[in-house]
Amino acid sequence: xxxxxxxxxxxxxxxxxxxxxxxxxxxxxxxxxxxxxxxxxxxxxxxxxxxxxxxxxxxxxxxxxxxxxxxxxxxxxxxxxxxxxxxxxxxxxxxxxxxxxxxxxxxxxxxxxxxxxxxxxxxxx
Ligand SMILES: [Cu+2]
Numbered sequence: 001x002x003x004x005x006x007x008x009x010x011x012x013x014x015x016x017x018x019x020x021x022x023x024x025x026x027x028x029x030x031x032x033x034x035x036x037x038x039x040x041x042x043x044x045x046x047x048x049x050x051x052x053x054x055x056x057x058x059x060x061x062x063x064x065x066x067x068x069x070x071x072x073x074x075x076x077x078x079x080x081x082x083x084x085x086x087x088x089x090x091x092x093x094x095x096x097x098x099x100x101x102x103x104x105x106x107x108x109x110x111x112x113x114x115x116x117x118x119x120x121x122x123x124x125x
Contacts, residue, residue, distance in 0.1 A: 019043050019117040026051040032095075034058045039086050041065045042113050044106070047120030053101040055124070059094040061086055069118065070109040076102030076124075083109065098124045 024046040026033045038045050039061055051057060063069050063086040071092075073082040077100060086092050086108075098104070107119035 019047060021048050022046040023048040023050060025049075026055055026057060028052075032056045032058050034060060037061045039063045039065065039069045039071065039108070039118075041067055041069075042108070042116035042118040044071070044108075044118065044120045049120070049122045051098055051122060051124050053098055053124050055098045057096045057098065059096065060091055061094060062091040063088055068110070069113065071106055072109045073104055073106040073122070075104055076100045082106075098122070101125055 022045050024035060026035060026049065033051070033055055035046075035049060035057055037059055040063075049057075061071060066088050068088055069086040071082065071084055071086060071094060072080060073094075073096065075081050081104070082094050082096055084092055084094055101124045104122035104124060105119065106121065107114040110118075
């Protein structure tokens with residue numbers, strides 16, 4: 001199954017392996033906002049997170065695959081604000097304060113994984 005997915009992604013790698021967008025919105029209010037995510041081969045779910053400037057997020061990212069992944073999050077001004085490896089089968093907490101508005105792209109740092117679809121973004125208003 002995973003192998004076929006990999007081959008399928010490789011076949012369309014030049015166009016990028018488009019994944020449907022799965023969006024969640026951080027709840028309103030103050031305090032830490034918990035967003036549960038899963039990381040698989042090769043996707044994040046959700047892959048679009050909507051939040052407000054100033055939000056403090058706690059991303060709980062469960063790697064549901066048998067391979068190590070990673071999440072690297074970049075601020076709108078281009079600074080890496082989080083870079084964490086995600087061991088197979090484990091849940092890794094990632095805390096993040098959204099000091100800027102704009103788009104925070106994120107991806108898995110492992111070779112070729114972003115091209116296979118392992119990326120997403122935080123949209124901060
Ligand atoms: Cu990965």
